Amino acid sequence: MLNPWMFVGLFLIVGLLIPVAAIVLSALLAPRKPNPIKLSTYECGMETVGDSWVQFKAQYYVFALVFLIFDVETVFLFPWALALNALPFFAVVEGIVFILILIAGLSFAWRKGMLEWV
Amino acid sequence: MDWMLLLEWVIKSFVLSLILLGGFAYLTWFERKVLARFQVRIGPNRAGPYALLQPIADAVKLIFKEEFTPARAEKILFFLAPIVTVVPALVVAAVVPWGPDIQIGSYTLRLYIADISVGVLYITAITSIAVYGITLAGWSSNNKYALMGGLRSSAQMVSYELALGFCFVIAILMSGSMRPIDIVDAQRNGWFFLIQPAGAFVFLIATLAEVNRAPFDMPEAEQELAAGFHSEYSGMKFALFFMAEYTKMITISSIAVTLFFGGYLGPFVDQLPFLGPIYMLAKIVALLFFMVWVRATLPRIRYDRLMAFGWKVLLPLTLALVLITAVGILLAQEVNPNLIWITPVISAFAGFFAIGLVDRSLRRKAYAAR
Numbered sequence: 001m002l003n004p005w006m007f008v009g010l011f012l013i014v015g016l017l018i019p020v021a022a023i024v025l026s027a028l029l030a031p032r033k034p035n036p037i038k039l040s041t042y043e044c045g046m047e048t049v050g051d052s053w054v055q056f057k058a059q060y061y062v063f064a065l066v067f068l069i070f071d072v073e074t075v076f077l078f079p080w081a082l083a084l085n086a087l088p089f090f091a092v093v094e095g096i097v098f099i100l101i102l103i104a105g106l107s108f109a110w111r112k113g114m115l116e117w118v
Numbered sequence: 119m120d121w122m123l124l125l126e127w128v129i130k131s132f133v134l135s136l137i138l139l140g141g142f143a144y145l146t147w148f149e150r151k152v153l154a155r156f157q158v159r160i161g162p163n164r165a166g167p168y169a170l171l172q173p174i175a176d177a178v179k180l181i182f183k184e185e186f187t188p189a190r191a192e193k194i195l196f197f198l199a200p201i202v203t204v205v206p207a208l209v210v211a212a213v214v215p216w217g218p219d220i221q222i223g224s225y226t227l228r229l230y231i232a233d234i235s236v237g238v239l240y241i242t243a244i245t246s247i248a249v250y251g252i253t254l255a256g257w258s259s260n261n262k263y264a265l266m267g268g269l270r271s272s273a274q275m276v277s278y279e280l281a282l283g284f285c286f287v288i289a290i291l292m293s294g295s296m297r298p299i300d301i302v303d304a305q306r307n308g309w310f311f312l313i314q315p316a317g318a319f320v321f322l323i324a325t326l327a328e329v330n331r332a333p334f335d336m337p338e339a340e341q342e343l344a345a346g347f348h349s350e351y352s353g354m355k356f357a358l359f360f361m362a363e364y365t366k367m368i369t370i371s372s373i374a375v376t377l378f379f380g381g382y383l384g385p386f387v388d389q390l391p392f393l394g395p396i397y398m399l400a401k402i403v404a405l406l407f408f409m410v411w412v413r414a415t416l417p418r419i420r421y422d423r424l425m426a427f428g429w430k431v432l433l434p435l436t437l438a439l440v441l442i443t444a445v446g447i448l449l450a451q452e453v454n455p456n457l458i459w460i461t462p463v464i465s466a467f468a469g470f471f472a473i474g475l476v477d478r479s480l481r482r483k484a485y486a487a488r
Contacts, residue, residue, distance in 0.1 A: 004232040007127050008212050008240075011231050014131040015208040018139065019201045019358050022181075026354035031184045039189040041261050042349055048190075052265045053257075060273050063425070067276045070433070074283035077440070078239060081290040084447060092448060096441060103437055115429045117422035 059117060066109055073102055130231060135208055142364040143173035148403075149410050156414035177357075185353025188259065195258035200351070200358035203251030207366040210244045213237040214372045215299050217382045217394025229382075229395065230299070237298040238286050241373055245282075245328065248366065249275045252330075255359070256347035267346025270421065271330060277428035278327035278334075284436035285321040288314055289377040291443050302381030309380040313446075313461055316469035317439050318378040320432055322408070325374060327428065329366045332413035334424060371405040372398070379405075427476070435472045439465050 041048040080087070080095040087095075109115055147162070147169065154161025162169035187196055212231040220227040234240055249272050256268015290296055292313060293304035304310075311318040327334040348359045375381060379401050382394035419427070446461030 004234050007131075007232040008209070008234065010124075010127055011131045011134070011212045012205070012209055014128075014135050015205045016201070018135055018208065019204045022354050022358060023197075023201075026181050026183070026185060029181055030353055031182075032186075033184065034186050036189070038186055041188050041190055041259075043262060048261075051190075052260050052262045056265070056269060060269050063273050064276060066429075067280065070280050071276075071283065074280065074287065075239070075242075077284075077287045078290060078296070081287045081440075081444075082294065082296060084291055084444060085294050085451060092444070096444065099437060099441055103434065106434060106437070110430065115426070117425045 062114055066114055069105070070102070073098075127231065134211060134231060138208055138211060138365050138368060139361075141368045142361050143177065145364045145368060145406065146176070146360075147173050148406065149413075152407065152410045153414055156411075180354060180357040183353040185355060188261070188350050190260045191350060192258040192260065195254050196350075197355075199251050199255035199258060200355045200362070201251075202254060203248060203362040204358050204365070206244045206247040206251075207362045207369060210241055210366075211369045211372065213240055213298050214369070214376055215302060215381060216398050218387065218391045220391045233297065233299060236296050238290060238296045238301075238377075242279075242283055242286060245370075246279065248362070249279075251362070252347050255351070259347075259350040261350050263345075264347050264349045267349070271347060274334065274424060274428070275328055275330075277425060278324045278432070281320055281324040281428065281432040281436045282328060284433075284440055285317050285324065286377070287440050288317040288436075288443050291440070291447060298376050298381075302376055302383060305380045305383060309378065309383075311378045311380075313458060314378070314439065314443055314465055315462055316435070316465040317443070318374075319469065320436055320439070321374055321378060322405075324432065325370045326409065326412065327424075329363060329370055331363075331367065331409055333416040333418050335418060367406060367409060368402065371402045371409070374405055375401040431472055431476055435468060438468050442468065 076098070077095070080091075080098070084092065084095075150172075151161045151169070162172045165171040165175045187193055213234050214230065216229040218229070220229065252275070253268045253272040256264045256266070256271070259265070289301060289310060292310050293301040295301060295304065326332075348356055351359060375398060382398045384393060384397035387393050387397065442465050443461055446458055446464070449460065450456070450458035
């Protein structure tokens with residue numbers, strides 16, 4: 001019963017209630033007079049040509065891949081940082097070597113031009 | 119007894135979310151007033167004394183605004199996106215301690231929603247979810263500007279999240295705990311801002327990018343993308359995006375205060391525990407003022423430079439700072455506790471070195487010509 005995650009869950013429900021209540025409230029009170037012009041896509045007055053769901057820059061994907069690698073490795077560093085005081089010397093050095101490998105990976109990506117916005 | 123406890127936590131959840139909502143409303147007022155002063159204007163001054171009723175007038179107006187979904191949009195995702203953006207902004211606040219325990223008779227009032235042993239991990243996890251909301255909003259609108267805004271914001275938030283994550287590692291290193299309460303407690307002998315000034319500064323920059331504030335407000339760059347990811351949103355759903363941005367400003371400032379600026383600690387807080395929330399609030403307002411100040415001062419930076427700054431400056435710098443902090447803590451622990459003060463010196467040096475590199479590359483002719 002005293003599990004703190006339960007309170008987080010409770011807070012999540014409260015947090016969900018607020019936007020839903022706001023949307024319901026405005027749905028009840030706001031006027032609703034749609035017409036085709038109003039519902040057309042707004043692109044600064046130009047008529048919309050085609051869908052926007054087409055191929056877009058692959059650069060975003062490359063960044064997402066590099067991010068994924070580094071983000072996972074941040075999470076790997078959390079337990080090491082947490083236990084730094086209790087770790088034997090070897091494990092501390094191990095963690096530092098891990099960070100150095102990260103730096104090597106970053107400079108590799110940099111050298112390969114992955115971080116260049118073209 | 120258990121039901122009493124449950125009731126207490128329900129009340130606390132509602133109070134905290136109402137504080138955040140009220141904070142959001144008055145943060146808009148605060149920003150408009152402060153920005154006006156920066157630009158030698160008066161700012162809003164009609165609704166009530168000092169325009170204090172302005173946020174209420176805005177809320178009433180937004181509720182009665184007509185709201186429509188573009189005919190070509192993906193309806194379900196279009197509806198869900200604002201909710202997915204708002205909820206994480208509110209829920210992160212659950213782990214932030216607002217003060218020490220307060221004794222009322224035999225009853226102990228705890229000023230946090232949940233005492234999670236992996237609080238910092240929780241913060242990283244929840245802040246990442248906010249990216250989905252903005253990306254989905256951009257994609258589901260079926261509008262070219264909105265799509266570009268959504269994509270830009272996803273790439274940007276993801277890049278600065280790395281720097282943010284390594285700043286969390288620095289705070290964990292210094293406190294030896296992931297519980298926000300322990301992190302605050304560990305700062306009794308000196309705020310982490312003093313031990314790792316460069317880390318705190320990088321954290322503040324990364325939070326600006328994380329909440330899409332100027333000078334990193336690329337996703338909604340008005341001049342290029344109409345309004346970016348929320349071009350197609352109107353009425354209450356637009357207000358929800360607005361609310362998400364401002365609540366995120368408040369919650370992320372409170373996280374910054376907890377991790378680097380001593381949380382609720384201050385003079386006499388142990389004797390008079392009710393001073394805790396007051397100190398906390400004062401520090402949060404100071405950080406919010408800093409955010410508005412930055413917005414008033416700096417122009418928006420170009421997108422390729424924004425990405426380059428995140429990946430080529432902040433990320434290597436934070437990696438170096440993690441190393442410096444770890445070595446400093448080990449030296450302090452093994453040799454002499456006073457050696458901890460090597461950390462701020464070397465990290466400040468690293469920070470200035472990074473600034474120097476940026477300055478040099480900006481001055482280079484080749485870069486300017488591109």
